[in-house]
Amino acid sequence: xxxxxxxxxxxxxxxxxxxxxxxxxxxxxxxxxxxxxxxxxxxxxxxxxxxxxxxxxxxxxxxxxxxxxxxxxxxxxxxxxxxxxxxxxxxxxxxxxxxxxxxxxxxxxxxxxxxxxxxxxxxxxxxxxxxxxxxxxxxxxxxxxxxxxxxxxxxxxxxxxxxxxxxxxxxxxxxxxxxxxxxxxxxxxxxxxxxxxxxxxxxxxxxxxxxxxxxxxxxxxxxxxxxxxxxxxxxxxxxxxxxxxxxxxxxxxxxxxxxxxxxxxxxxxxxxxxxxxxxxxxxxxxxxxxxxxxxxxxxxxxxxxxxxxxxxxxxxxxxxxxxx
Amino acid sequence: xxxxxxxxxxxxxxxxxxxxxxxxxxxxxxxxxxxxxxxxxxxxxxxxxxxxxxxxxxxxxxxxxxxxxxxxxxxxxxxxxxxxxxxxxxxxxxxxxxxxxxxxxxxxxxxxxxxxxxxxxxxxxxxxxxxxxxxxxxxxxxxxxxxxxxxxxxxxxxxxxxxxxxxxxxxxxxxxxxxxxxxxxxxxxxxxxxxxxxxxxxxxxxxxxxxxxxxxxxxxxxxxxxxxxxxxxxxxxxxxxxxxxxxxxxxxxxxxxxxxxxxxxxxxxxxxxxxxxxxxxxxxxxxxxxxxxxxxxxxxxxxxxxxxxxxxxxxxxxxxxxxxxxxxxxxxxxxxxxxxxxxxxxxxxxxxxxxxxx
Ligand SMILES: Cc1ncc(C[n+]2csc(CCOP(=O)(O)OP(=O)(O)O)c2C)c(N)n1
Numbered sequence: 001x002x003x004x005x006x007x008x009x010x011x012x013x014x015x016x017x018x019x020x021x022x023x024x025x026x027x028x029x030x031x032x033x034x035x036x037x038x039x040x041x042x043x044x045x046x047x048x049x050x051x052x053x054x055x056x057x058x059x060x061x062x063x064x065x066x067x068x069x070x071x072x073x074x075x076x077x078x079x080x081x082x083x084x085x086x087x088x089x090x091x092x093x094x095x096x097x098x099x100x101x102x103x104x105x106x107x108x109x110x111x112x113x114x115x116x117x118x119x120x121x122x123x124x125x126x127x128x129x130x131x132x133x134x135x136x137x138x139x140x141x142x143x144x145x146x147x148x149x150x151x152x153x154x155x156x157x158x159x160x161x162x163x164x165x166x167x168x169x170x171x172x173x174x175x176x177x178x179x180x181x182x183x184x185x186x187x188x189x190x191x192x193x194x195x196x197x198x199x200x201x202x203x204x205x206x207x208x209x210x211x212x213x214x215x216x217x218x219x220x221x222x223x224x225x226x227x228x229x230x231x232x233x234x235x236x237x238x239x240x241x242x243x244x245x246x247x248x249x250x251x252x253x254x255x256x257x258x259x260x261x262x263x264x265x266x267x268x269x270x271x272x273x274x275x276x277x278x279x280x281x282x283x284x285x286x287x288x289x290x291x292x293x294x295x296x297x298x299x300x301x302x303x304x305x306x307x308x309x310x311x312x313x314x315x316x317x318x319x320x321x322x323x324x
Numbered sequence: 325x326x327x328x329x330x331x332x333x334x335x336x337x338x339x340x341x342x343x344x345x346x347x348x349x350x351x352x353x354x355x356x357x358x359x360x361x362x363x364x365x366x367x368x369x370x371x372x373x374x375x376x377x378x379x380x381x382x383x384x385x386x387x388x389x390x391x392x393x394x395x396x397x398x399x400x401x402x403x404x405x406x407x408x409x410x411x412x413x414x415x416x417x418x419x420x421x422x423x424x425x426x427x428x429x430x431x432x433x434x435x436x437x438x439x440x441x442x443x444x445x446x447x448x449x450x451x452x453x454x455x456x457x458x459x460x461x462x463x464x465x466x467x468x469x470x471x472x473x474x475x476x477x478x479x480x481x482x483x484x485x486x487x488x489x490x491x492x493x494x495x496x497x498x499x500x501x502x503x504x505x506x507x508x509x510x511x512x513x514x515x516x517x518x519x520x521x522x523x524x525x526x527x528x529x530x531x532x533x534x535x536x537x538x539x540x541x542x543x544x545x546x547x548x549x550x551x552x553x554x555x556x557x558x559x560x561x562x563x564x565x566x567x568x569x570x571x572x573x574x575x576x577x578x579x580x581x582x583x584x585x586x587x588x589x590x591x592x593x594x595x596x597x598x599x600x601x602x603x604x605x606x607x608x609x610x611x612x613x614x615x616x617x618x619x620x621x622x623x624x625x626x627x628x629x630x631x632x633x634x635x636x637x638x639x640x641x642x643x644x645x646x647x648x649x650x651x652x653x654x655x656x657x658x659x660x661x662x663x664x665x666x667x668x669x670x671x672x673x674x675x676x677x678x679x680x681x682x
Contacts, residue, residue, distance in 0.1 A: 030523060055522070058459055294672045300439035304441075304654065307654050
């Protein structure tokens with residue numbers, strides 16, 4: 001076991017897969033010489049050389065288009081989009097090409113690739129560099145969507161994403177890069193589509209993703225001090241979605257809360273609410289509550305950004321209100 | 325059809341004032357008065373002083389981030405001086421020289437980086453569009469603005485500013501093509517500061533020069549020493565006049581150097597040796613004009629000191645204002661999302677400010 005930061009875990013996960021399989025390579029803006037603008041790919045150029053760790057000109061469309069072409073030859077690209085906001089610049093390649101290649105060729109063309117990107121707010125980067133766009137990705141049939149919250153999950157889920165035969169959008173959270181935790185030694189391989197109960201509890205279920213997971217856990221500790229026993233689930237992967245774990249928890253607690261950083265309208269929690277209403281309606285004892293960022297672009301002002309994205313205090317307050 | 329070779333840029337960047345401050349030709353031939361030269365000098369000094377203050381302000385935790393324009397003052401100030409009052413600038417995030425010449429209050433820029441909401445200047449007051457951080461997107465806005473203005477009988481020219489890295493985005497190529505097909509009065513200005521974050525220009529493009537990218541679209545290419553404010557003015561003025569008179573769009577490549585890290589969040593020692601930065605220090609854009617002004621007896625040491633002092637005073641006053649600017653109320657977050665906010669958003673806002681989100 002070694003303590004690793006979330007950003008170091010990204011490099012470790014990539015290195016693990018590049019060591020294992022020489023078809024795996026990394027491509028993106030500033031990923032090689034600079035080791036990534038978020039220092040997530042430090043050391044990889046020295047270790048694997050410029051053939052497999054590739055700095056590109058600034059063109060998201062070209063990075064993803066070329067990654068798709070490379071994947072068609074049988075390689076396993078890991079492409080980086082520096083800020084997830086800039087998926088928008090290359091969305092045609094993602095949505096119309098990568099996501100549909102397999103379907104439209106009757107399964108004959110496979111594009112097994114991973115697109116990593118720094119997602120989410122909290123860094124005061126303003127409306128065009130802070131968005132949580134996991135719900136955009138979730139809305140596109142053909143894509144898998146993963147968003148880890150801990151260093152160990154980063155390594156294990158990244159490995160699972162690289163080995164997955166389908167294209168995976170892998171959202172790293174900017175505000176988690178500095179967080180640290182123990183990561184087991186040796187190879188780590190996790191499984192997509194598995195949620196984790198990160199805190200068992202009897203009274204209510206909180207479902208969270210990425211940065212919202214540590215916040216939900218902190219809120220649960222505060223609630224515990226007031227005699228409220230919350231179960232916290234880290235969804236980890238939106239597509240595939242582990243509905244069994246979520247519904248199992250709802251059956252036990254009868255109360256469901258989602259904590260989402262994406263803007264409220266059609267955020268990923270809306271899908272979970274819909275599934276819960278369909279399949280666990282008779283187990284529910286209270287209305288389901290979605291705790292989300294409102295339907296606004298994110299402000300760059302520190303104070304406003306903190307209030308706009310769900311905070312520990314807001315989670316605690318909403319849960320208490322939802323319980324009465 | 326125009327002779328295609330007329331669209332080719334010159335083999336070498338145009339230079340009038342060399343690194344030592346000696347001028348090829350005489351001051352009288354520049355089409356600039358001594359007062360103009362002093363004005364350009366003052367704007368470069370102001371730009372550097374304000375930029376330096378902003379870097380310090382960021383280090384003190386007042387600004388989220390800052391992208392310094394140090395080293396690029398001549399390209400920006402020279403070309404901004406060539407613009408007509410009604411011409412529009414479409415800047416990226418590093419054009420503090422442009423905004424300074426156009427009169428955009430520097431404090432307003434700082435407030436944006438401080439995240440104080442009402443910090444945004446009124447673009448139409450200064451003919452400066454909101455600066456664009458998603459790379460190269462604003463080149464297309466500049467094309468649309470120029471073409472629309474031309475169709476409504478206006479003879480303004482738009483200038484769109486990006487870096488060398490930005491020329492790799494599809495938007496750059498699409499903007500050049502549209503501008504040429506519409507014969508829109510747009511001047512694209514690429515400040516080739518040798519780096520796009522960590523990536524040097526030679527890994528960014530394989531064209532003989534950035535200015536050579538124009539000819540394929542029917543856009544005339546220009547190259548200029550971007551550390552020479554006089555050449556930047558001259559080349560800028562030529563391209564702007566050509567565009568205004570219906571000659572078509574232009575692409576100017578200004579050769580310069582980014583003296584500071586990409587932004588305050590970057591560590592440039594990871595990818596470039598300090599000796600390279602030192603080499604460019606010797607080509608400083610302000611020092612060479614200063615030398616010319618002294619040699620020509622247009623300014624004397626006490627004048628230089630006064631200009632520096634004035635810039636310092638300006639900068640200190642702005643700093644005080646920005647530091648004093650307080651936090652903004654939560655209700656601001658819901659303003660300006662829509663002109664006519666949907667009912668559901670109003671409900672969210674009401675719940676939010678009442679501490680009840682449902
Ligand atoms: C569409 C898009 N992709 C990536 C980025 C991240 N980014 C910000 S600045 C930059 C480098 C720009 O380099 P260049 O165009 O040479 O301009 P300079 O910063 O040197 O002035 C990059 C890649 C962005 N802002 N927008």
